[in-house]
Amino acid sequence: MFKKHCSSDQKLINAINNIFGFSPKNIAPYKLACKHRSIAKSSANGYKFSNERLEFLGDAILGSIVAEYLFKKFPYKDEGFLTEMRSRIVSRSNLNSLSRRLGLNQLIETHNESKSTNSIPGDAFEAFIGAIYLDKGYEFTREVIINKIINFHIDIEELISTEVNFKSKLIEWGQKNKLDINFNLVEEEEVNNKHKLYTIDVNVGNDKLGSGKDYSIKKAEQIAAKIAWEKLTGND
Amino acid sequence: MFKKHCSSDQKLINAINNIFGFSPKNIAPYKLACKHRSIAKSSANGYKFSNERLEFLGDAILGSIVAEYLFKKFPYKDEGFLTEMRSRIVSRSNLNSLSRRLGLNQLIETHNESKSTNSIPGDAFEAFIGAIYLDKGYEFTREVIINKIINFHIDIEELISTEVNFKSKLIEWGQKNKLDINFNLVEEEEVNNKHKLYTIDVNVGNDKLGSGKDYSIKKAEQIAAKIAWEKLTGND
Numbered sequence: 443m444f445k446k447h448c449s450s451d452q453k454l455i456n457a458i459n460n461i462f463g464f465s466p467k468n469i470a471p472y473k474l475a476c477k478h479r480s481i482a483k484s485s486a487n488g489y490k491f492s493n494e495r496l497e498f499l500g501d502a503i504l505g506s507i508v509a510e511y512l513f514k515k516f517p518y519k520d521e522g523f524l525t526e527m528r529s530r531i532v533s534r535s536n537l538n539s540l541s542r543r544l545g546l547n548q549l550i551e552t553h554n555e556s557k558s559t560n561s562i563p564g565d566a567f568e569a570f571i572g573a574i575y576l577d578k579g580y581e582f583t584r585e586v587i588i589n590k591i592i593n594f595h596i597d598i599e600e601l602i603s604t605e606v607n608f609k610s611k612l613i614e615w616g617q618k619n620k621l622d623i624n625f626n627l628v629e630e631e632e633v634n635n636k637h638k639l640y641t642i643d644v645n646v647g648n649d650k651l652g653s654g655k656d657y658s659i660k661k662a663e664q665i666a667a668k669i670a671w672e673k674l675t676g677n678d
Numbered sequence: 679m680f681k682k683h684c685s686s687d688q689k690l691i692n693a694i695n696n697i698f699g700f701s702p703k704n705i706a707p708y709k710l711a712c713k714h715r716s717i718a719k720s721s722a723n724g725y726k727f728s729n730e731r732l733e734f735l736g737d738a739i740l741g742s743i744v745a746e747y748l749f750k751k752f753p754y755k756d757e758g759f760l761t762e763m764r765s766r767i768v769s770r771s772n773l774n775s776l777s778r779r780l781g782l783n784q785l786i787e788t789h790n791e792s793k794s795t796n797s798i799p800g801d802a803f804e805a806f807i808g809a810i811y812l813d814k815g816y817e818f819t820r821e822v823i824i825n826k827i828i829n830f831h832i833d834i835e836e837l838i839s840t841e842v843n844f845k846s847k848l849i850e851w852g853q854k855n856k857l858d859i860n861f862n863l864v865e866e867e868e869v870n871n872k873h874k875l876y877t878i879d880v881n882v883g884n885d886k887l888g889s890g891k892d893y894s895i896k897k898a899e900q901i902a903a904k905i906a907w908e909k910l911t912g913n914d
Contacts, residue, residue, distance in 0.1 A: 473890060478687065493758045494756065495755075495756065495757050497757065498745060498749065498757040498760050498761060499745055499746060499749045501745075502742040502744075503742050503745075503746075504742050504748070504763075505738050505742065506738040506739050506741065506742040508738075509734060509735055509737075509738035509739070510735060510739075510811075511746055513731060513734065513735045520730065521729065521730045521731050521733065521734040522730065524734050525734060528738075574748075578811035580816040580817070618911070619855065620909065620910060623878070645801060647883060648883075648884065654741070673856060674855055674856060675855075677852070
């Protein structure tokens with residue numbers, strides 16, 4: 443059956459073909475995935491249609507596909523490893539850069555002033571996953587994510603070897619919980635008249651929660667931040 | 679083809695049939711789902727097999743099936759509502775009580791001393807979802823969760839109307855973040871010589887973050903806790 447699409451529909455169909463390598467059956471969810479909330483118009487019953495609901499769905503589908511992928515790829519790794527790897531793959535910064543690399547962010551309709559919001563590309567990526575799922579089902583979406591995204595664009599070995607930046611984790615936590623995080627250089631010891639050994643304390647609000655010693659200030663900060671992070675969260 | 683199972687396998691097959699209404703193709707993942715980490719034995723390569731990896735997988739699969747269920751059931755609700763409803767359905771306390779009601783916790787092999795750990799039944803529930811997924815795939819697992827679990831055991835209307843308990847949310851947050859949460863009655867006013875109007879302050883660490891006034895102490899606490907919660911998290 444021949445379906446006539448308006449020219450912008452055809453443009454979107456071509457883009458999906460180029461990016462993901464398939465033709466949509468139903469273009470409607472993909473059109474919705476392109477609608478950032480900044481341009482959403484109210485429908486008759488007052489509901490504003492934007493890609494946010496699709497983003498909720500796509501986030502969940504992506505999470506479970508990545509979980510299964512890691513579960514099968516690493517049969518001898520424990521759930522702590524699997525959880526950490528998944529959160530690295532689906533982190534906002536990783537999804538943002540994936541979305542830009544795929545060119546998905548070019549398809550998003552948004553008001554100019556909201557272009558600066560950092561999460562738009564990654565949100566759109568999740569919304570597209572939601573759209574693929576509604577159009578083609580779970581198995582198809584899994585094949586697309588594994589064959590077109592993970593195998594092409596994600597370097598699992600590099601993700602594994604990336605060290606966790608505890609200082610930035612801690613600062614982010616402080617912003618969220620409205621508590622000041624301060625790193626203070628409290629001591630410089632000269633060792634062998636040659637190297638300096640630095641001691642850094644980290645304060646969370648009024649409490650000193652960690653301290654680190656190293657020949658590099660950056661490393662001493664990381665040690666202190668890791669100790670504080672483990673106290674605050676009970677895990678790493 | 680006739681497969682011979684040992685008696686405990688047959689017992690597990692019968693239990694799965696009774697609880698979920700189907701016969702497993704492959705009993706191995708369900709057997710693993712019954713193994714709490716307290717009884718895990720190390721394999722030749724040092725890896726301890728328990729249900730924790732399956733719990734990771736099942737948690738993700740359950741999350742995406744519930745997300746889709748809510749997405750389709752509530753086409754005019756925004757993603758904030760969908761997120762809140764999902765977190766109520768998959769909350770540890772809800773999964774624990776589901777697991778007990780289904781009788782899944784009876785199947786778990788665990789050391790006696792760990793029976794007191796509160797999350798064992800809910801963890802086992804997630805591990806069983808992981809096992810069903812590995813044995814039967816996504817569509818089948820979705821049918822089981824919707825037809826045998828959600829439609830039978832979850833009262834969505836009741837979950838929607840349940841008020842959020844901000845006091846317990848705040849106390850839980852305080853325990854996680856190692857900060858004292860204190861509710862203090864700071865004023866009692868007599869109104870019309872008859873009713874008492876209570877003022878409750880809530881302190882998080884050393885900071886007063888909220889205050890509530892009501893004729894009921896419980897309600898004044900909830901008002902104070904809600905204000906503090908919104909300050910801490912930026913949302914409700």
